[in-house]
Amino acid sequence: MSLGRFDLVGDVHGTICTLDAMLERLGYLCAGGCWYHPEGRVLISVGDLIDRGPDPLGCVERIAALVDSGCAHMVLGNHELNALHYVEGLREHSDKNRAQFQTTLTQIDASPQRWDRARAFIESQPTHLLLDEGRLRVVHAYWDPDAIRQLPTRVDTRELLVASGPGGRLEHAFELCIKGPERAVPRYRDHGGHWRETQRVAWWNEYPADAPKLVFGHYWFPWPEHTPTSPGWTGPGANAACLDFRAGRGGPLVALRYPEGEFVSVPNLDM
Numbered sequence: 295m296s297l298g299r300f301d302l303v304g305d306v307h308g309t310i311c312t313l314d315a316m317l318e319r320l321g322y323l324c325a326g327g328c329w330y331h332p333e334g335r336v337l338i339s340v341g342d343l344i345d346r347g348p349d350p351l352g353c354v355e356r357i358a359a360l361v362d363s364g365c366a367h368m369v370l371g372n373h374e375l376n377a378l379h380y381v382e383g384l385r386e387h388s389d390k391n392r393a394q395f396q397t398t399l400t401q402i403d404a405s406p407q408r409w410d411r412a413r414a415f416i417e418s419q420p421t422h423l424l425l426d427e428g429r430l431r432v433v434h435a436y437w438d439p440d441a442i443r444q445l446p447t448r449v450d451t452r453e454l455l456v457a458s459g460p461g462g463r464l465e466h467a468f469e470l471c472i473k474g475p476e477r478a479v480p481r482y483r484d485h486g487g488h489w490r491e492t493q494r495v496a497w498w499n500e501y502p503a504d505a506p507k508l509v510f511g512h513y514w515f516p517w518p519e520h521t522p523t524s525p526g527w528t529g530p531g532a533n534a535a536c537l538d539f540r541a542g543r544g545g546p547l548v549a550l551r552y553p554e555g556e557f558v559s560v561p562n563l564d565m
Contacts, residue, residue, distance in 0.1 A: 298334070298336055299333065299335045299336070299551070299552065299553065300336050300338050300425060300430070300551075300552045301320045301331075301335055301337045301338065301551055301552075301558075302337075302338045302340060302537060302552060303316060303337060303338065303340065303548075304340055304511050304537030304538045304541065304547060304548045304549065305340065305341065305342035305371065305511040305512065305537070305541060305542060306339070306343050306353050306541060306542075306547065307342055307344070307346040307347050307353075307541055307542025308343070308344060308345060308349055308350035308352075308397060308398070308542065308564070309349075309353070309541050309562060309565060310352040310353050310356065310564065311564050312546075312560060312561075312562050312563045312564050313356055314356070315547075315561075315563055316549055316558070316560045317360075319549075319560055320335070320337070320549060320551075321333070322337065322360070324359075327359075329363040331365055335365070336365055336366060336367065337357075337365060337366040338366070338425075338432055339357050339366070340369055340432060340434055340510060340512075340537055340538075341368060341372070341374060341434040341511060342373045342374070342434065342512065342538075342542070343368070343373075343374065344373050344374060344377060344397075345373045345377075345394060345397055345542065346542035346543070346565075347397065347541075347565060348564055348565075349401075350397055350398040350401060351398065351405075351408055351412050354416065355408075355412065358411075358412070358415040367419065367420065367423065368419045369420055369421060369422055369432055369433060369434055370416070370419060370420070370421050370434060370449065370472060371434045371472070371511065372434060372435065372473045372512065373394075374416045375468065376394070376395065377395060377398060377416075378417070378455055379459045380395055381402070381413070382455060382459075384455065384459035384460065385460070417449055417450040418448060418450060420447055421447065421449065421468075421471070422437070422471065425552075426552070428506060429506050429507060430508075430509065430552060431506050431507065431508040431509070432508075432510070433472075433510055434472050434511055435470075435472055435510060435511070435512040436471055436475055437471070437510070438467075438470045438471060438475075441466070441470040442467075444464060444467040445467055445468070445471060446464070473512075474494055474495070474497070474513070475494075475495045475497055476493060476495060477492065477493055477495055478491060478492055479492065479493045496517055498521070498529045498534040498536070499521075499528075499529060499530070501529040501530065501531070501533065501534045502530075502531065503530045503531025503533065504531065507527075507534070508533065509535050509537060509550060509552075510535075510536055511536065511537050511538040512536075513536050513538055514539075515536045515538060521536070524557075525537070525539065525548045525550070527555075537549065539559070541562055541565075543565070544565040546559045546560060546561055
């Protein structure tokens with residue numbers, strides 16, 4: 295998997311029709327229940343398949359089918375990690391957390407067996423990826439070398455799940471890489487009306503120019519801090535690319551063809 299041509303896809307957030315449109319646009323085909331790409335390309339999801347949109351578990355099932363067919367992988371997103379923590383009682387069942395998880399939780403309550411399959415798949419997928427012999431990094435939120443070294447390959451045991459959760463020995467590493475660095479700020483209300491005392495950091499503006507190319511999601515581009523208003527490379531070395539353009543809020547779904555460097559966008563068909 296280290297060499298080849300890849301199609302990296304941004305945060306999907308339950309938008310199954312939009313995801314299917316992207317798969318069609320990128321040239322992925324399904325025959326007899328088996329997915330493939332005629333040119334042997336491999337799809338890489340940057341995580342956050344669930345929550346917000348109309349069919350979160352359907353999106354997990356679609357990517358799982360591609361993975362089972364040998365033509366896809368995903369990296370763990372913060373929404374998947376939060377879901378694992380929530381169902382295991384490691385994340386507070388507050389009104390805020392329940393509201394964020396509600397669309398997915400409704401599907402889980404309707405079909406626990408469907409969630410069992412989705413959970414098994416999520417736990418089988420990597421926390422980060424190095425592709426193209428290390429020339430391409432993929433992580434959901436932030437590539438911190440020290441934290442990356444601490445991350446397990448997967449969160450596929452109860453012990454690792456506890457370690458990744460609040461108060462766990464790996465909490466800091468997961469918070470950095472899967473949720474991104476934050477800084478303390480005066481108390482404010484976020485877009486959801488919740489009070490916060492921390493704010494995400496636009497770390498890509500200081501991503502080393504000589505570092506490998508890095509693809510991530512999570513950040514709802516564009517940001518005001520000198521980032522592209524449309525999909526593209528950013529940072530001092532133009533070697534970091536965010537693929538989250540708010541598909542979970544009605545925005546387009548964005549992908550990057552690598553190594554071609556072509557950004558592909560499809561309009562939202564779900565929200």
